[in-house]
Amino acid sequence: MIKRLRQEDYEDIVTLSEYAFQYKLKDEDKEAKRKQFQTQIILGIKERETLAAKLHIIPLEVYMGNARYNMGGIASVSTYPEYRRKGYVRKLLAESLSVMKDNNQTVSMLHPFQVGFYRKFGWELFVNLKKVSVTQEELKPFPSKRGKIKRYNKHDFPDDLYKLYDLYAKDYNGGIYRTKDWWKERSIADLTVGVYFNDSDEAQGYILYTIKDRKMKVEEMISITPDAKKGLWNFICQHDSMISGVDLVLQNNDPLVFMLQNPRVKTEIHPYFMARIVDVEGFLLQHLNNIAEEVHLLLTVRDEVATWNNKTFSVSCDNVKETLVSNQKDITMSIQALAALAFGVYNAKQLNDMGLIKTTREQTEQLTILFPESGPFFSDFF
Template identity: 40%
Template sequence: MEIKELNEKDYLESMKLSMYAFQYKIPEESIASRIEMLKRHKVIGVWDNSNLAAKLHIIPYQISINGEEWKMGGVAGVATYPEFRRNGYVKRLIIEALERMHKEEQIVSLLHPFDIGFYRKFGWDIFTENKKIQIEKKDLKFTEAQSGTIKRFTKETHHPDIETVYAQFSKKYMGMLVRDRTWWANNIYGDGQIAVYYNQNSEAQGYLLYEVKERKMDVQEFVVLTQEARCGLWNFICQHDSMVEEVSILTSSHELLPFTLHQPKVKMEVTPYFMARIVDAEQCLLKYSFKDIGKKVFLHLEDEYAPWNIGSYLIADGEVKVYKEKPGSNCVQPPQRGVRLDINSLTALLFGYKRPAELYELGYIKGKEEEIADLEELFPFNKPFFYDFF
């Protein structure tokens, strides 16, 4: 068994494994473009007697954290042929991927799980949920009229205003993908179109990504910066009342739209979506925007699969001091007091998915109640969200 990075001559084998594992077929005319896409990935594989047995893709992205852009390693395309399963190959690939992402300074990693429990074992955890709102035609009631206008765009007429709105919107949340023009062109529109709300000053304030077919309106992105845009876009949805029997809206679990509806009693489904993992805890904590509350809190961190994260971190006066054991060193050891947690819990805290008091109640973090209270004050109230897929 050997682990190595795939090169261009191996890409066809990688695609064959993907087609077998995920049960789809790549058209012959699409193979060349797929190879070009794979050149932007780092694909690592397990080779068993010169046969590709398992593989994993690491895709370089950036996400928005506290309004800053952080390097992120997107994990995707994890697959194994059935005859090679339960040999620990995927575990070896995940450990190798963590080491490579650490070297590439991708301080966090995101993935879409086939099984949440499986990836939790390796330090990834849920960081965001999606809310799907189902609205029947009878509940398409207009709200107060707005003074702005709606303009519609397609993939061919895509406008920079849309990207500006998304960039501003993403700063309100933790973990949203930083989208470049190529991503917009290749990964967003599909068969849909985008309706943008402009205020009286011709400033874009929100948009819908949507499709209308078979008498159903499917809103895949509902992105608003202001209440005016929220009302204006909702009224635009209502304008389809003669065309549709049902509207579905996919949005953040934090979106306030349902509260504003004439009939808020609509069907809503909240589902865990993407998972995140801290790859480099030291850099995450150093870059993170903690509140300066004039108190000190020690975090004692465990990480089974990324041992470079194991250590103690003192958060005080808006700064972080790191204590890690080094063989043969005489480094000062931190006191035994402090909050003890694993990398899963730290990830949930940093992304704002869970609060310290919640994890303490669940027994996921340990410490004295006064230390947990201090930790509550240190962490700002953030809202995580993620619209994309890879």
């Protein structure tokens, strides 16, 4: 039987996580972890009072354009080896969807140990990371621009960071809404912050980075103007006498590599996070508030796990309702394809070309109105 774990289960929760993910919490970190658990829903399965498997649901919000959606972050999915292959994770994931729906978390995200495994439960890959390695010899600055860089550490950084991140994230789909606590506890960690200011002293971009053993690692690079992107790159190049190279983690659509004098640098694309629509009707109702044009379509969703989504929806203007009408005029897609479409991984034409949906020209136009092209963005971990 699945149970919601409580504070008295704390030691068992930590012990299972330590075993499954092969780490050991320091004593001084255990209290911080306990406080995190208080904000989470932790589902577990016990055998004879022994915790056999668990998962955590972290309450978060994500941007879909300018709007914020309640999101359930699935984390720490773990089972002791002796209890595996009993279907415990399947049961926990199915229960987590019911819990998230009851909590009005219309979308969910997770970091997969295996993409194919979580696709079976309705999650779909929605964002890749671009990992770029540039040698010292290739650190060539752009023609100089006015502006300056100010450095900060985690104990002293400006409110401009929040504003810059939010401005950037609102142009995409999927970025976590970062509270100030999130910034302090997760985003900054032990990173140095470099903020670009233009000649009017307006913050327009930043990088989060470390330097160790003559290697610079840029964990996040955000810019809202071309000058900021160039200024941040030039700041990286200014380290050429003290580093052997720089490794950058960029969003998949970031054009920095294209802009370099020598774009032929080592570049790897890594599948990263997966997303899922938990409640199709609730998600579409909120989503329609952000659509300027009228839309009329019948949408049939196939969802084998969250059965409340496994139906045909009539979508029009500001209304979504279940309908028994299903014919050649409806658009049929899996819950995974819907996530790819909603988060802007692929547009309707591309999904049609892959055979993941089948649409007429008119239906493609309607889906494009419902889900305007705006790519995914995600730069966190949980």
